[in-house]
Amino acid sequence: xxxxxxxxxxxxxxxxxxxxxxxxxxxxxxxxxxxxxxxxxxxxxxxxxxxxxxxxxxxxxxxxxxxxxxxxxxxxxxxxxxxxxxxxxxxxxxxxxxxxxxxxxxxxxxxxxxxxxxxxxxxxxxxxxxxxxxxxxxxxxxxxxxxxxxxxxxxxxxxxxxxxxxxxxxxxxxxxxxxxxxxxxxxxxxxxxxxxxxxxxxxxxxxxxxxxxxxxxxxxxxxxxxxxxxxxxxxxxxxxxxxxxxxxxxxxxxxxxxxxxxxxxxxxxxxxxxxxxxxxxxxxxxxxxx
Numbered sequence: 001x002x003x004x005x006x007x008x009x010x011x012x013x014x015x016x017x018x019x020x021x022x023x024x025x026x027x028x029x030x031x032x033x034x035x036x037x038x039x040x041x042x043x044x045x046x047x048x049x050x051x052x053x054x055x056x057x058x059x060x061x062x063x064x065x066x067x068x069x070x071x072x073x074x075x076x077x078x079x080x081x082x083x084x085x086x087x088x089x090x091x092x093x094x095x096x097x098x099x100x101x102x103x104x105x106x107x108x109x110x111x112x113x114x115x116x117x118x119x120x121x122x123x124x125x126x127x128x129x130x131x132x133x134x135x136x137x138x139x140x141x142x143x144x145x146x147x148x149x150x151x152x153x154x155x156x157x158x159x160x161x162x163x164x165x166x167x168x169x170x171x172x173x174x175x176x177x178x179x180x181x182x183x184x185x186x187x188x189x190x191x192x193x194x195x196x197x198x199x200x201x202x203x204x205x206x207x208x209x210x211x212x213x214x215x216x217x218x219x220x221x222x223x224x225x226x227x228x229x230x231x232x233x234x235x236x237x238x239x240x241x242x243x244x245x246x247x248x249x250x251x252x253x254x255x256x257x258x259x260x261x262x263x264x265x266x267x268x269x270x271x272x273x274x275x276x277x278x279x280x281x282x283x284x285x286x287x288x289x290x
Contacts, residue, residue: 003151004053005144006078007060008068010115011091011108013081013136014060016098021137023144026056030067042070043211050074054154057144063119072125073212075165077150079143083130085116090132126150161219161241169209169216170250173257175200192253195229195277196246201257213258216251217282226264226281245277252280259283 004026007013014027030045045067049059061067063080071078083091088109095105120129130139179187179202188203206213217223221234232248233240242248255261262283 002054003147003153004056005058005147005151006049006071006076007058007140007143008063008071008078008080009060010063010082010119011095012060012062013140015100015104016136018137018140023058023140024056026052026059028052028059028061030062042066043215046070046074046076050076053152057147058140063115065122068124070212073165073169073209074215075162076152077126078124079126079128079146079150080119080122080124081128081130081139081143082116082119083134084132085113085120087130087132088112094136161216161235163242163244163247166216166242166247166250166254169212170254173201173205173209173254175202190257192257194253195249197249199253201254206257210258213254214260217255217258217260220251223261223280224282226279228279229277232280252278255280 012027014025018025028045028048030041049061049071052059061071061078063082068078068080092105092109095108119127128139128143130136175185175187175189179185179189185200189200190203190206191200192198219235220227220232221236221238222231229248229252230245232251233242233244235241252261252263256263260283261280263278263280265279
């Protein structure tokens with residue numbers, strides 16, 4: 001199975017010429033997406049990256065927190081690659097020797113300390129910091145050997161939902177203890193009635209994850225037709241991503257809080273009372289009267 005490895009690199013190694021190395025490298029400039037719509041550009045950019053999976057050994061992406069976090073939200077592992085902060089002179093020389101544009105090199109030189117110190121502080125799951133003696137090509141070849149573990153294949157890219165992904169989004173959006181005063185939320189929030197538990201979500205953090213939650217809901221089999229929450233564990237490709245009712249409940253409340261899902265029947269009018277399993281349907285489908 002042909003897998004593609006995602007590498008978030010600084011400087012952007014996608015700018016180097018790897019044509020004679022035998023390594024298939026992909027790279028999409030994210031600036032076009034940003035200037036087209038800087039609110040939702042991360043989602044559009046990542047969707048374009050996903051379409052390139054399987055066409056190359058490595059996909060280089062910018063080493064920015066929004067891109068790295070956006071990939072993680074989609075269930076895509078990403079190696080963060082950058083040089084030690086002390087390697088500035090060597091790296092700048094390598095960039096100049098490789099015939100990089102002077103404006104690009106100047107930008108790297110001026111932002112070096114700021115960007116690398118910021119990357120050093122981030123606790124990414126997969127990080128590789130290059131030393132003075134490390135050669136870019138040698139490092140890249142060693143990272144490619146990890147493709148079977150960290151890479152993603154074309155057949156997997158559309159069904160990357162996992163319990164870890166759902167847990168991360170749910171925990172991020174959930175109101176924290178310090179966001180309550182006298183038992184009531186002290187920030188803008190939305191209340192969602194669950195099955196085993198009720199929850200308040202931060203409206204701002206829901207907005208941050210809006211595209212990820214919608215993609216999550218859209219990956220569920222038959223959700224357009226209306227299904228029991230018990231069926232939220234089955235993806236459109238037939239894969240069962242979870243057997244846990246707790247995880248399915250998290251998808252339900254995230255979908256309702258995000259406006260993607262509706263519980264159409266009152267729990268007082270059918271058997272779906274608190275403690276049992278309600279029925280959900282895509283809100284856009286119900287609004288169309290289908």
